[in-house]
Structures are given as structure tokens and as C-alpha cells.
Amino acid sequence: MDQLLPELPETPPRAPDADGDEERLGKITFTHRFVDSPGDGETVRWHYVEGGPAHAPVVVFLHGVPDSWWQWHYALEALGSDYRCLAIDLKGYGQSEKGTGDFRQEGVAIQLAALLDQLRIERFSLITHDRGTPVGDHLAALMGNRVIRYGRGQQHLWHLHPDLHPQQEMFTSPDAHSMLADARRLVVTAYSLLTEREVKESDLVRTVQEFSYDGISTAVPRYFNSSSFRQEWVERRTRLIPQWKCPVLLLQGADDPVQPREFYTDPLVVAKLPQGSGVHLFDSGHFWPFEAPEETVTVLREFLK
Template sequence: MTYTELPDRALKAITDFLSPDDVVAERLARFADVAPRPADEDGDTEELDGAVFTHRFVDLPGDQETVRWHYVEAGSGEPVVFIHGMPDSWFMWHHQMAALSDSYRCIAIDLKGYGQSEKGRGDYSQAGASEQMFDLLDAIGLNQFTLVTHDRGTAQGDHIVAAHPTRVRHYVRGEGHLYHFNPLLAPHDELIAEAPWSGLMEDPKRFVIWSYSSIAERPVADEDMRRVIQEFSYPGINRAVPRYAMASSFRKEWLERRRDLIPRWSCPVTLMQGWDSRTQPREFFADLDEHLPNVPSLDVRFISGGHFWPLESPDEASAVLREVLRRPTSGS
């Protein structure tokens, strides 16, 4: 399989891909007072955007270990499961969850290795970790659900949709390489794999600000950035997250997706992408109906902003999600 050539616009967008040190330094100074957040306990609640969020913890078997899962839910009704990316947590979706909680049971999970979920050794392959997360969905009684994903959560969502086609009503897939790929779009792949040795994640505040400064196109509200930093600062994250990159690579995931996962997708799929996403050029999504043969309905919705559109354009993202969720699952 050959890499897709990058259009000129996308090549210009990834010039100086990583944020300059002076920009990171200025933003670090702005958030210098952000302190670690105390861990939650099962049943703790908090109010965000006028909605009540409840924290839950569940211990389930892994391979030879016990995996402790943290998830947060709001609202009631048909279940919608949200999975975040890097360097994020369930909190990435809180604006969308609050907006939709009037009609849906919104559940956002901390990926293994992130937030307040398990950070010990174990299976950090995308296939293995996603199957353990699916065990959590079984344990909390979700028979069928809509799945909404972003970035590294999308890598696991791809496996869930392929392995459990009758359980996912609709796959709302965000900010993940799909059929097209070029390694120039993933310079961070090797950086993350080397993080335990390079010290890239030793200062979680710096890593979060570096990441958001590099690939966000619109400003994120200061109060949201403060919480994103806190959620990535729980002990053990800086050692757990790189295990995913050590277990695989973006290229390997791309090959597996094209050869095995995409042919097994059989539910409606909506792609939500940042219009100015540097890591996911919008040109890569122009011909996807040719490459997803078994998907009964497929559409692409672009959101104003870059990679972190749930926090860059929260109201717009919530409105698009509400529209998508109201559609019949049998077709577009």
C-alpha cells in the first residue's frame, strides 16, 4: 500500500508543525498556578454547563491484572459513549455531554492509561485495550449505543465497531487517520514512543500546552485548559500513555485498518473533522464512500477549528452531534 500524497495546502499547514518554544513558554506562564486535582470517588458529582456529572469507577479483569476504569455520565435516555484522545480525558467531551444530556445518557470513559483509569502494566495494543473497554460497556449494561470518538480513542473505536457490529448503532468518528495516510502527518508517533526516555511527558502541564499549541487552530477557553492540564496530571499517566506507541505505530494501525477493520464495519458512520486540522487534511475525506464498502450510510461533517474541535468550537460541535444523533440509524 502506498502513502497518499499530501496536497499543497496540507503541506503548508504542517510546516513548523510543533509549536515554538517561546509560545509554549508564554502559555506555561499563564497556567503556572494550575495545581493537581484531587482524585474522585465513586458517586462524586459535579456541575458543568448546568448539567450534573457523576463519576463512576469499575474494577474488571484484564489479562492477569485487574483494570480499574473511570467514567463519567450525565443525563438519561439512549446511550451515547464518548472516547477521548491524547492528551485528554473524559473532560474533552463535557460541553457536548451537557448539551445532549437533556435527551441522552452520555457516558465518557477515561482510556486505560489516562485520567483516573488504570495505569499499570498490561495489554496496551489497540485491539486488546479496546476489548477490555468493551467489557466495561458490557458490565454497565449497554446493549446498543452510539459511539463518538476522537484521536487515539478513535484507534480503539475502530476495533470496537469491527468486533461488535451489532452493538454500535452509529459510529461518529473523529480526528483519526482512516483510509489515507502519510507519515509526515504523524511526527509525534516516534516522539511519544520515546517519551519515557526523552522526558517528553515528565512535565504534564508543558506536554498539554505543547500539544494544544501545535495543532489547535482556535483558542480554547482558559478554564477548559486548566482542567485538561489537571486531568493529564494524575500520577502514572506519563509512563502509561507511551505504552500504546511502543505496542504499535500509526503506520501499523493504518495497514490493519485498511486490511481488516474497515471491511468489517457495517453500521452508519459519520466522520467529524476539524476544517483546519493539521493532522487530518480535509482532502483525505473527499472519496471515502469508495473505500468503506459495507457502511450503509456515510457522511463527513467539518467543524470550525483544528484537531481539538470539541473544545475549540464546543457549541458548533454539540449542534452537529445533536443533528447526527437524531437521524434514523438505518440510513442518512
């Protein structure tokens, strides 16, 4: 980190997008959308980018921390010609809602379901990473047969060890706000500690910018204060996994230091998932969407077929 931080160029704030703004990813034009949907009090304002044929199969992407919809831009660029892709900024992140309210994983999943209902999305495949995955776990259980496939990325599942989720203590500490407010240092720290392969500087810069919007440093800790890794673990084993109806592909970086590969290659784990489920280990660390973009696209394309 000491070497990477000085090398990363200064990252001035990015101007907020407006509904209808377009962004070109490869050959596909994606549109920024802002939608007020039922949620806390009256509404939750969601930001997402959307692209691809309007009547094609739908794929919904949920990112982790310290990321945003941008985490999926390689996948969006590659899959946008064949799928209607929606990459959503989770509540509290990017340009989505950051006001007080329900930041339980289940609560956010219920609000995401309301958004998808409002967008008249009946059936879809779900791809998640890191802290978007606990929300995805609830969403897959809540929406049942409406989820066609679940690419479940980079998060504890059946096995858990208390030494392997240090971010819980970090993000519930009195210093959490100031730590998260320094987006540049936070992104460099996370990517330095958890990657095995080089990440493009342009991806790090955009990640910093997307994590620099006002309110993020206050909103994101609400997730960690609303639950715990142990609580999520108990809910998965006792309530959520039995409700998943679709094939689940566990997507894990083989060299993530806090999520050992043996937790996912244990055959008893896949046996507890719906028929047709499996595991793919990326030749990377934690952040495979950026570390191994070509492998990510190949695996997702095959899974979505």
C-alpha cells in the same frame, strides 16, 4: 507556545474523585464512577462520568491525547438531558488503570467491551477523538450491530503519510516519560501547534490537571510501543472497516495541519464506509470539542437523531 505557557496559570494537582462523587455540568449532574472490569490479569479499573436518563439511548465518548473525559464536557452538558452519556477515561489516562498489561488498541477495545457488558449496555452510539479513535475502530468492529452510530473523530482513516504522525517517534523515544510528566508544557504545546481557534483557559487548566495523575507519563507510551500508525492503517483497510455495520460520520477539523482535509473529502473514502456514512469538517483545528463547542453539539445532536 512561548507566549501561552507563561500566561497559563499554575495548575495544582486536582484531588482524585471517589465513586459516587458528583459534578455539575450546566443543568445536568454527572456522577464519577470507578468499576473493576475483566482485563489484564484479573481486572482493569475504569473511571468514567455518567449522566442523563437511565433508560435513554446510550452514547459512549472516548477522548484522545493529551485529554480525558473532560474533553467532552460541552457535549455532555448539552446532550445529557436526552441521552445517557458515558465519558470514559481510556486505560492509562485520567483516573483509569495505569498498571502494566495489554495496551494494544485491540486489547483495550476488548477490555472496554467487557466493561460495557458488565454495565449491561446492549446498544450504544460511539463518539471518539484522536487516539481514542483507533480503540473505537476496534470496538466498532468487535461489537458489530450493537454500535448504532459511530462518530469517528480526528484520526487517520484510509490515507496515511509518514510525515503526518510525528507523535509516534516522540512517544516511543527515551525522553517520552519526562516529556509527558510535564503535563502543563505538553498540553500547551499540543494546543498551540494544532488549534486554529481560541480555547478557553479553564479548559486548558482542567486538561492539564487531568493529565497530571500519577502513572500517566509511564502508561500512555505503552500504546505507541504496542503498535504503529502504519500497522493501524493496514488493519483498518484490510480488517476493521469491512466489519463496521453502522453509519460512520467522519468528524475532522478542517485546518488540522497533520490531517489534511482532502484525506476525508475524497468521495472514495466515504464509499468504503457503511451506507448512510458521511463527513463533517469543523471550522477549527484539531481540537474541535474545545475550539468549536457549539458546532460540535449541533453536529452530534443531528447525527444521534
